[in-house]
Amino acid sequence: MADRVHPRDSSPSSSEFKPPAPSSPEHHPRPPQSPMKPPDSLPDKSVPPIPGTYVIKIPKDQVYRVPPPENAKRFEKLSRKKPRRSAFCCCFCWFLGLLLTLIILAGIAAAVLYLVFRPKAPKYSIDSISIKGFNLSSSVPLSPEFDVTVRADNPNGKIGIDYRSGSSVNIFYDDVKLCNGKLPVFYQPSNNVTLFVTALKGSGIELASGVHKALVDGENKGTVRFKVKIRAPVKIKVGSVKTWKMTVKVNCDVSVDKLKSNAQILSKDCDYGVDLW
Numbered sequence: 697m698a699d700r701v702h703p704r705d706s707s708p709s710s711s712e713f714k715p716p717a718p719s720s721p722e723h724h725p726r727p728p729q730s731p732m733k734p735p736d737s738l739p740d741k742s743v744p745p746i747p748g749t750y751v752i753k754i755p756k757d758q759v760y761r762v763p764p765p766e767n768a769k770r771f772e773k774l775s776r777k778k779p780r781r782s783a784f785c786c787c788f789c790w791f792l793g794l795l796l797t798l799i800i801l802a803g804i805a806a807a808v809l810y811l812v813f814r815p816k817a818p819k820y821s822i823d824s825i826s827i828k829g830f831n832l833s834s835s836v837p838l839s840p841e842f843d844v845t846v847r848a849d850n851p852n853g854k855i856g857i858d859y860r861s862g863s864s865v866n867i868f869y870d871d872v873k874l875c876n877g878k879l880p881v882f883y884q885p886s887n888n889v890t891l892f893v894t895a896l897k898g899s900g901i902e903l904a905s906g907v908h909k910a911l912v913d914g915e916n917k918g919t920v921r922f923k924v925k926i927r928a929p930v931k932i933k934v935g936s937v938k939t940w941k942m943t944v945k946v947n948c949d950v951s952v953d954k955l956k957s958n959a960q961i962l963s964k965d966c967d968y969g970v971d972l973w
Contacts, residue, residue: 813934818857819849820946821966822924823891829898830955832912838903840874842867842896844924849889856933857884860941863928865894869921870907874898879928915955919962924948943971 809815826843844865850857863879875898884890903911914920926946932939948966952959 809934813852813854815855815932816851817968817970818944819851820926820944820948820968821847822948822950822961822964823847825922825950825952825959825961826957827952827955827959828957830911832908832915832955835908837899838874838901839897839899840901841898842875842877843893844877844896845891845893846879846926847889847891848884850884850886852886854886854934856886858931858933858938859884860929860931863926865896865927866925867896868923868925870910872901872903872907874901874922879926883933911955918953919951920953920955921949921951924950942973945969945971 823845825845828841829839831838844867846865848857859879859882861881864876865879866876867874875896877894877896879894880892882890882892911920924947926944926948928944928946929941930944931941946966946968948964950964951962953962954960
């Protein structure tokens, strides 16, 4: 069976149908492209950034200030001094530690010596006094002479005392020095009592009227008080070892009955000590 074909009543007008006008290649639409896959890896060489102006925001805790040049130089100087200070502090600490160690060792040695030798202080006193040169009946200057017998007692069993040169013995009346002299140089062994006589002389002693009157009154009453001061440099000997030089100080208040060669001691009171340096 054949299809029927019906003819058109009229042909299409030019206004109704226009064939598409040929266009230039520039206006042809591009054919659709398939989506590109991203490359598996970036190229090795980094692409330089495009020149321009950028604004970068950095957190406050990551902002670092650059100091001005003068502060930078000062910082360099201070940083260079730090090693010297640390070295000085280290040496100072070592010195303090060494000093403390030496002090502790010296204390231990002193304690051992004390326990071994049991040192005792020597004792001193005035045994007798012979007086000359006091003529109180005239106003001429005095030239007094004293012969003083000193008793030195060393009670130590293992310690000797070496009396050195440079000693002094002075006698005063009411703060007026009347005469002076020296102790003999000698060595006193342990457990020993030594008596030595020292001659003291004075010349041209002028007494004030008050001092002269007091001296005359004391002799008339039979009590004249003098002060004897002794300073003696010594070295302590322990076995074969001698210490440094120390000074023995003896101060005695002595009362006599008259100002004659046969004067008798009525009372005496001596105190003594040692200057270690």
